[in-house]
Amino acid sequence: MTKPAPTSGPEAAIDVIKLTRRFAEMVALNELTLSVPYGVIFGLLGPNGAGKSTLIKMLTTLLPPSSGTALVAGLDIVSQPKHVRRHIGYVSQMLSADGDLTGYENLLISAKLYGLTRRQRNERIAQALQFMELADAQHKMVRHYSGGMIRRLEIAQSMLHRPQVLFLDEPTVGLDPSARHSVWQRILQLRKEFGTTVLMTTHDMGEADYLCDLIGFLHRGALLANGSPAELKQALGSGASLDDVFVHYAGMSVAEGGDLRDVAQTRITARRLE
Amino acid sequence: MLPKPELPPAVWNSSAAPLFLQQMSAVAEADIRKLIHDPVELLTRMVQPVLWLTIFGQVFARTRAIPTGGVPYLDFMAPGILAQSVLFGAIFFGISLIWERDLGIVHKFLVSPAPRTALVLGRAVSSSVRAIFQAVMVYVVALLLGIHLRFSGDALLGVVLSVSLGASVFSTFSLIAACLVKSRERFMGIGQVLTMPLFFASNAIYPLEIMPAWLRWLSRVNPLSYQVDALRGLMIEGGHSGFGLGFDFLVQGMILTILVAIAAKLYPNIVT
Numbered sequence: 206m207t208k209p210a211p212t213s214g215p216e217a218a219i220d221v222i223k224l225t226r227r228f229a230e231m232v233a234l235n236e237l238t239l240s241v242p243y244g245v246i247f248g249l250l251g252p253n254g255a256g257k258s259t260l261i262k263m264l265t266t267l268l269p270p271s272s273g274t275a276l277v278a279g280l281d282i283v284s285q286p287k288h289v290r291r292h293i294g295y296v297s298q299m300l301s302a303d304g305d306l307t308g309y310e311n312l313l314i315s316a317k318l319y320g321l322t323r324r325q326r327n328e329r330i331a332q333a334l335q336f337m338e339l340a341d342a343q344h345k346m347v348r349h350y351s352g353g354m355i356r357r358l359e360i361a362q363s364m365l366h367r368p369q370v371l372f373l374d375e376p377t378v379g380l381d382p383s384a385r386h387s388v389w390q391r392i393l394q395l396r397k398e399f400g401t402t403v404l405m406t407t408h409d410m411g412e413a414d415y416l417c418d419l420i421g422f423l424h425r426g427a428l429l430a431n432g433s434p435a436e437l438k439q440a441l442g443s444g445a446s447l448d449d450v451f452v453h454y455a456g457m458s459v460a461e462g463g464d465l466r467d468v469a470q471t472r473i474t475a476r477r478l479e
Numbered sequence: 480m481l482p483k484p485e486l487p488p489a490v491w492n493s494s495a496a497p498l499f500l501q502q503m504s505a506v507a508e509a510d511i512r513k514l515i516h517d518p519v520e521l522l523t524r525m526v527q528p529v530l531w532l533t534i535f536g537q538v539f540a541r542t543r544a545i546p547t548g549g550v551p552y553l554d555f556m557a558p559g560i561l562a563q564s565v566l567f568g569a570i571f572f573g574i575s576l577i578w579e580r581d582l583g584i585v586h587k588f589l590v591s592p593a594p595r596t597a598l599v600l601g602r603a604v605s606s607s608v609r610a611i612f613q614a615v616m617v618y619v620v621a622l623l624l625g626i627h628l629r630f631s632g633d634a635l636l637g638v639v640l641s642v643s644l645g646a647s648v649f650s651t652f653s654l655i656a657a658c659l660v661k662s663r664e665r666f667m668g669i670g671q672v673l674t675m676p677l678f679f680a681s682n683a684i685y686p687l688e689i690m691p692a693w694l695r696w697l698s699r700v701n702p703l704s705y706q707v708d709a710l711r712g713l714m715i716e717g718g719h720s721g722f723g724l725g726f727d728f729l730v731q732g733m734i735l736t737i738l739v740a741i742a743a744k745l746y747p748n749i750v751t
Contacts, residue, residue: 265590301584
């Protein structure tokens, strides 16, 4: 059995320190401690309701913690949220690209929000469109894009300001296999070109196995296991897959987990991508 | 593991004020670009003021029952109908925030380094742009109905400022309501409940002097009254502002400042 890594180092891209979030009586995340080194693609796995999205919301400063804190790119999410936001990119589980704007306009608005100068905007938008293979479709309304194109656009938007840490909340939910592969390639390329640290959630064990250098398994607000995919599988015995690891830690609670909002959001996203 | 990357250079290049303006205008720009792609909303908003001016206004002008300080009744009510049109457009503005929250667009804005105040003011600017379009259309209808409008530069500038302030006040108020109720259904209910009392408890279609004392008191704490009062002093020939233009703008400016501060504080609640 792999134990959660003892954490906290100044060189970690993400240092979560006894982070807790309560919603009334419910404890969504319970004194979570976790460390993600720079340049790593870290997969956060767990059944619906495990606390993955709550953790991402806190790390991206969308939700204040009840207690504890975290350092993202060396900055404290509680005392320095404004500074944290300069160094992170975020792609939510929902389709956050605006369907009523063109791809170019979506990128332009993001670039302005992140304070890029006119010259930087022109350069980086052109690079992003090229990198994500969206140049030909840049003046099309996003509502006419395919699911894979929308996800690529969203990742491009989140990378315009060259963040050190990128948060991806189920980036390939609802995508067909070829679109999924195309998104995977872009994530790997981002890490290679910019050294971006990626923290992503997924329910697709194949995706986690293919993309992630490290995986943390979250269940009922606690980190049950943390290690490389190979280590996690090995701990369960030879021939074990990540699916087996998932079932081992989540048990039968998979069918019970997640609130209505989580499930509805995932379904809405999947439906919009069809 | 890779070495710690260098800090990105972009965000710190600009000094605070131009950066704030850039971020605020980015929020407004997103909305205005959508309006340019699909301007149907602007046309549909034209229907209500046309009906008020052509039906209600023409009928009531014949009764001569409302004291208007020597100006024709249609002239008297035109500023009120413009203010009403701005109010009705802006008061439901918050629903777009709930809609964008459901789509994940608001999350993206909140995770950006843009200050919450810039996000709130950006929406107010976008609401103001809509209101200015509405003003242009009301002017066109008013001209067709023979209403005596003022076209001097200072009067037109004052109307633009007044309409923008009014739209900003009510759209920011609407944003606060959206952050509190968080659901479309509840928001629609609140919007319906608020619009008519705000309109009728104001000087939009009758003067304060003929109101009972309790209603006059209500209308004095109603921001719409100050918008109408300013418009009445600026928009029509022979019209005058009862409270004084300076006071009208001061009250609206103060209300807007307070509302923006509250909205900036509440804005992140929409995603929790």
